[in-house]
Amino acid sequence: MSWNEWAQHDGVGLAARVRKGELTPKELARQAAAAVAKVNPALSGVVELFEDVIADPAKDGANLAGPFAGLPFLMKDLGPTMKGRLQEMGSLLMRGNRASADTFLTGKFRQAGLNLIGRTTTPEFGVCSSADNPAVYVTRNPWNTDYTTCGSSAGSAAMVAAGVVPIAHATDGGGSIRIPAGVNGNIGLKVSRGVFSLAPHMSDLTGLVSIQGCQSRSVRDTAAFVDHARGPAPGEFMPFWTTAQPYSEMIKRDPGKLRIALSHTWGDYTATPEIAAELEKTGRFLEGLGHHVDYALPELDFRAAFEAQTMCYISNFAVVISNMLAARGLDKPPEDLIEPMNIRIWEAGRHTSFAERAKMQGVFNTTSRGFGAFFEQWDVILTPITALPTPKVGTREYLTISDNPDVLDWFGNLWRFFAFTPLANLCGMPAISMPMATQDHDLPLGIQAIAKQANDGLLLQLAAQIERALDGKWNGGRKPKVHVS
Template identity: 70%
Template structure:
């Protein structure tokens, strides 16, 4: 098959640039879709990141209702196999239990994606129900394109791998505690978790009932992320809360540098701390930001991190237990079958299905005090910068982080998770934005994201800072390096 361009030319374009060429009549959505499908064929063998390619949509980009006049003009897009549904398509959530589950309608956000001109050409991998930090089960083992011995982390595992491997410039992701930012961070991509009230999770939940989980994307360029937010944000009819809009489009805002920012660095976080190497990388990036004219110092919010993580753990257990319970009811089952649901997810269901309102109220009180503490901190500081993880990327087969773990205690299992993924969950608890930027390297020579957070509704400031950094480094994220498994490397 003859492709529209070489792989070097393909990866030199971000989504915005490809869309501009479509609008200029130089390329067609069909040519873009064929190129992306060829990229999946080149890289999916070693990475195991894509569940399914929609061949009919590759052949006819208009088949499922993509709006070709949208800002992305038919750009190929991959959807994580969790969250928004696609009418008539399978959504199996990384789960044996949900094999063959087919959606009857598009979710609200799916409609926004299509209106934005994103051509959804396939599904990417996620762990079972998106719960754990890596895709490693009987269905898929998704591997890091930088080094196949290591995981992509998760839960937006396949999307991060496909963006890193140069297959698509941007892909769908979800984030309930870091599931956008962590895989972006360990795969050398950009991952933004927006504030509450940006992306709708209708019709099934709202940002108030879902509380910690949100939608988003992983990208290679800041301007693609800015346009994605601009054109896919907004609430559906009947939301429990107003969905806010920014004073100006982020695509315009990021053209200007932010003013001099007060940036606080942190890597000791309650009982959790980064390795000396990762702490050193944070310090190095802090000096770089100082060189851009920002004020940089060590500081952190005055909050009870231990209480915050206990509340966050309870939130996950009670939320996921009800998610599993609703699936069981749909399937006419009394309990999760042990041959089709992973052990930790069964323990989550057992621990959380009868959670009381009194427990939920105590959780909400801890959420409130934590959010107030962060709010007070951001009266004095503009940005809180940490690594995206405290420990280096786990190797494939590190079962302590997996829902296939034999850990007898679900609370100990979560505690173990927090020791590595310590810096991202609080943003979900508080409803504040966080972005992971590929600026550093861990001990194994793999990408390490730097994680910037700011006050509620400060999403534009994070993108503005990210764009300033991107200009300062000449667009050369990851020092201009590419992973070994990459479309430009053929079979890698």
């Protein structure tokens, strides 16, 4: 296949060609590997390729008769594990860490016919906004390599945007699917709670904010991914849910006339005038599709919500780091192996009390109820994906290599930048980033749509309606400067 032809196909399209006998899974794997070789020197988004499953796509158990028919798929180096493969989590401490088993979701990926061919970059433990530490790797934005991909699904976002693969694994604990999708020009859906299993290590309730998902370039790829990877492992701690009709069918129909609320200010955080103008432009476009659009905001204590979110991150990551240390017989983080801000987060969170967590979860409850009341009147909230422009590579104030001595101030910097994404995690609501706008320096700007819990299908329907209205030309039909074609 020519590179232009390769990049024009989405995953569903490539799988269809395999089923017709026009291509083989091995040919797809080889072309994906060649694509990595073509762009990775400029972007540094792939940590490792697995030569054995490129040579033999069925070797690790990919179901080549499954719906994705052996489609090459890159795994973020965090979250679901692959038996016998390294998982190093962007950390010097985790160098050489090899998984002893597949997690449940990994098995779902394989059964769906995805060929897991390699690992993509992530910041250390997925904590900060970019995979940007020269001691590990520096992942760059394919639209302009002076700028970051954001994160934490950094490498997956860069590889999908650059045309390497049509779809790749991502995770989202506060925007880490949607934010890199937004600044790399991809589609990024964070599903509701109760869709993708975190078994056997956690559940959606014990994880609280962490969600699995993907980066893609077409709505139907994201819909098919959710359709075929969703579902509970045995003994889930919480109920899982499904839909009467697969999303792949649902997206063929436009939604009805929607009540869409625009917002570019959440509590103390507001978007720049340029970014707010892009949101308004999107609102006018949606009015042209027949939807009712106006400015509106949920009645919430935003300050309390962000304080609770911060508490959640500090206490969760402190436990993650403590577990890593215990497994290695260490009683404190080695300063030469763990990044400075992650050490401070561990120090700040390791003695969090049950009472503090209970108070935090109380705020989660009232915040979720506030959004629930809002969604009695509105179908969708539309925001920019970020409040501030994408930073240049090496902008340390958002990184865990920052020398900021104040953990709370450091998190405040994150919220000023990523104000609009984390509350969907806190409340378990679905949210999607769509590549509909632009910012300076030729960089994309995602527009985020949020809906009530379990209304994931509505967001995919809206995204599919927009995709049809754009004749499939997300990002105005433009491609990044660094691209396989």
